[in-house]
Amino acid sequence: MASEPVLPPLIAGGGDNSSLADSAFEGSSSDPAVFSSDDLRDASCDDYVSSHRKRLYRGAWWGLNKTRRKLRRTIDSGVFMGSEGTDGSADDVLEELHGRSPLSTGINGEVRRPSAQGGLDIFSLASQRRQIQTISTHDNRFHPYSPASIAPRIAIESRADNIIGRCLEGGVDRVDLSGQRLNFLSNSTISQLKHLVKTPQYESASLDSDSFESMIPSIDLQLQSNLLRSLPSALFQLEHLTILNLRYNYLSELHPAIANLTNLEELHLDGNDLRYLPYEILKLLGKDGKLRRLLLCSNPLLKLAAEPIAGQTGLLSAADAVAEVVRARAHARAKDAEKRESVPAGEQQPSSQSHPSSNQPEDWEPRHLISTSLKLLAIDGSLYTNPTSTITPPCPIISSSAGSSLGVATPGPPSSVFTSSSVSAAPSLFETALRVCHSNDALEHLPALLPLDTPESVSRALRETLRIKESEDERVCTVCGKWYLLPRTEWIEWWDCIPPPPGVPRIPPATVEEEVTKTIARAVPLIRKGCSWACRPGVPPRTEKAGK
Amino acid sequence: MATTQQQPSSDYVTLVSCDGYEFVVRRSCACVAGALRRMLDPNSSFNEAVTGRAVLENINGIVLEKVCEYFYYNEKNKDARDVPDMDIPPELCLELLMAADYLNT
Numbered sequence: 102m103a104s105e106p107v108l109p110p111l112i113a114g115g116g117d118n119s120s121l122a123d124s125a126f127e128g129s130s131s132d133p134a135v136f137s138s139d140d141l142r143d144a145s146c147d148d149y150v151s152s153h154r155k156r157l158y159r160g161a162w163w164g165l166n167k168t169r170r171k172l173r174r175t176i177d178s179g180v181f182m183g184s185e186g187t188d189g190s191a192d193d194v195l196e197e198l199h200g201r202s203p204l205s206t207g208i209n210g211e212v213r214r215p216s217a218q219g220g221l222d223i224f225s226l227a228s229q230r231r232q233i234q235t236i237s238t239h240d241n242r243f244h245p246y247s248p249a250s251i252a253p254r255i256a257i258e259s260r261a262d263n264i265i266g267r268c269l270e271g272g273v274d275r276v277d278l279s280g281q282r283l284n285f286l287s288n289s290t291i292s293q294l295k296h297l298v299k300t301p302q303y304e305s306a307s308l309d310s311d312s313f314e315s316m317i318p319s320i321d322l323q324l325q326s327n328l329l330r331s332l333p334s335a336l337f338q339l340e341h342l343t344i345l346n347l348r349y350n351y352l353s354e355l356h357p358a359i360a361n362l363t364n365l366e367e368l369h370l371d372g373n374d375l376r377y378l379p380y381e382i383l384k385l386l387g388k389d390g391k392l393r394r395l396l397l398c399s400n401p402l403l404k405l406a407a408e409p410i411a412g413q414t415g416l417l418s419a420a421d422a423v424a425e426v427v428r429a430r431a432h433a434r435a436k437d438a439e440k441r442e443s444v445p446a447g448e449q450q451p452s453s454q455s456h457p458s459s460n461q462p463e464d465w466e467p468r469h470l471i472s473t474s475l476k477l478l479a480i481d482g483s484l485y486t487n488p489t490s491t492i493t494p495p496c497p498i499i500s501s502s503a504g505s506s507l508g509v510a511t512p513g514p515p516s517s518v519f520t521s522s523s524v525s526a527a528p529s530l531f532e533t534a535l536r537v538c539h540s541n542d543a544l545e546h547l548p549a550l551l552p553l554d555t556p557e558s559v560s561r562a563l564r565e566t567l568r569i570k571e572s573e574d575e576r577v578c579t580v581c582g583k584w585y586l587l588p589r590t591e592w593i594e595w596w597d598c599i600p601p602p603p604g605v606p607r608i609p610p611a612t613v614e615e616e617v618t619k620t621i622a623r624a625v626p627l628i629r630k631g632c633s634w635a636c637r638p639g640v641p642p643r644t645e646k647a648g649k
Numbered sequence: 650m651a652t653t654q655q656q657p658s659s660d661y662v663t664l665v666s667c668d669g670y671e672f673v674v675r676r677s678c679a680c681v682a683g684a685l686r687r688m689l690d691p692n693s694s695f696n697e698a699v700t701g702r703a704v705l706e707n708i709n710g711i712v713l714e715k716v717c718e719y720f721y722y723n724e725k726n727k728d729a730r731d732v733p734d735m736d737i738p739p740e741l742c743l744e745l746l747m748a749a750d751y752l753n754t
Contacts, residue, residue, distance in 0.1 A: 480749065480750070524727075525723050525726070525727045526726060526727060526728060526730070527723045527726040527729070529754055530745065530754040533737060534743075534749055536734070537741075537742035540739075541742060547743060550743060556750055556751075559746055581730070583732075
């Protein structure tokens with residue numbers, strides 16, 4: 102204790118010390134510090150420790166300037182916060198609230214600012230709730246975006262949530278959500294399935310070396326007989342999805358992200374409103390893909406035979422064009438058959454009686470039959486009409502749900518378009534600017550910043566960009582494989598791409614004509630979109646690296 | 650290139666922003682934009698086509714500079730397989746969007 106160094110004596114507060122401090126700091130180079138209390142009399146740096154010179158104020162800082170305010174209010178309910186203008190009338194508001202609705206007294210202790218509409222809001226909310234309950238019991242086909250649908254949507258969704266939760270707990274990889282009247286499925290519900298882990302079945306397991314089974318789940322998601330109009334994007338991230346049953350829903354488009362489901366073996370799409378499938382589905386159907394069962398019955402698919410197709414030699418009926426393709430193929434096959442003994446690859450009518458199995462004929466692969474002519478889209482994604490030519494495409498315009506329109510079987514665009522400088526592989530400036538908007542964190546506030554006289558095309562494009570960003574929609578050009586926001590070209594290709602049922606003996610068609618009719622009946626329309634006018638049919642995909 | 654088959658008109662055109670900045674760009678580049686192509690078409694009798702000078706009343710100098718940059722970027726990457734992204738400062742995105750819509754680029 103004795104060895105402890107002696108601290109210098111504290112400067113005692115007092116008037117005398119100020120003169121001492123003054124002399125000590127006289128002549129120092131820096132200016133005296135400025136304090137907020139400097140406007141007080143005799144205030145300076147050296148008074149800092151002498152507290153008695155400061156203005157004494159005890160209380161909260163916000164009361165500092167309002168000390169003369171009359172605080173007459175004595176209500177201390179803990180609910181109301183005093184705010185400007187309502188101090189005097191707080192009593193009235195409280196009475197008003199009590200009179201109108203019993204709900205008003207502090208739901209969950211929440212603090213409500215008393216306002217003129219406060220009581221009304223709560224009142225209408227309560228009545229709305231009652232309404233919603235009645236709706237949910239009687240009507241299940243309401244519009245999905247009306248405010249009244251929110252509560253039932255949550256109820257239905259929570260049911261789906263429960264089922265998925267049970268599957269997760271039990272380690273069951275067959276998730277049955279069929280017939281649940283689901284009209285909406287959120288990303289958060291579906292993405293739980295990512296964490297599904299299979300539980301080993303001990304009772305059936307014997308300890309042979311063969312009995313090792315994979316713990317990687319092969320999810321079988323049954324969503325048939327629901328009211329789905331669109332699918333959540335999280336669904337396309339379930340890489341272990343093996344069977345996806347979407348029968349009898351109201352899907353009008355299948356998202357290209359379906360190609361991410363590389364383990365998909367069965368896809369049931371019967372009884373929807375599909376007019377075409379995305380081109381990307383071919384990735385699942387080819388040699389690399391596993392999809393072996395694709396059911397498409399009773400969909401309003403675009404029919405091949407109905408449309409005349411613009412061929413190289415002018416208009417040509419689709420049947421003729423397909424017949425050419427099939428004849429060429431039959432010819433090639435006949436040559437093949439001469440070489441080999443076995444007759445390969447007869448064609449089978451797609452039937453739903455098949456069973457998924459792996460003995461896929463090796464020589465089967467999707468074949469391109471025919472394409473519609475190209476549909477050029479303007480920079481904002483609307484249909485391009487050549488301003489210099491007066492010919493309007495005399496085509497049946499089929500509007501797709503994405504808002505753009507599809508002309509099926511138009512005569513090709515005037516060749517002058519392609520010689521002009523407008524064909525470029527580079528994205529348009531509009532698209533470039535949209536991409537910058539897309540990567541902007543404040544995208545949702547951007548439409549509000551637009552001037553009042555903004556053209557509709559700009560605000561529409563911005564809204565579309567926002568929608569794309571929110572739904573995490575990844576659009577990739579089917580020709581060059583690049584990411585884009587607004588498509589510039591669109592066309593439909595018919596492919597002979599329904600896998601033949603394995604196990605059924607193959608009967609080669611008797612005549613070429615029979616094969617033609619069967620092929621036409623089986624053809625699936627696939628929509629392709631390109632990111633620039635340079636991405637059009639006949640342009641080889643980037644992987645082939647073919648020069649122009 | 651397609652629009653310069655008639656040689657009397659110059660290979661270069663002048664674009665003027667609303668605040669008076671002038672940009673002299675190659676005609677073939679400027680004609681990437683549909684609106685400019687029609688304005689500067691040598692076959693037309695627009696004043697812009699005769700003088701080779703287009704005044705863009707609703708595009709300011711900063712944006713027009715970026716637009717001209719885009720014209721050359723587009724010309725350069727016309728047939729490119731791997732088109733690099735163009736550098737655009739985020740604060741210009743809305744104005745560029747409006748300009749692109751106006752110019753139909």
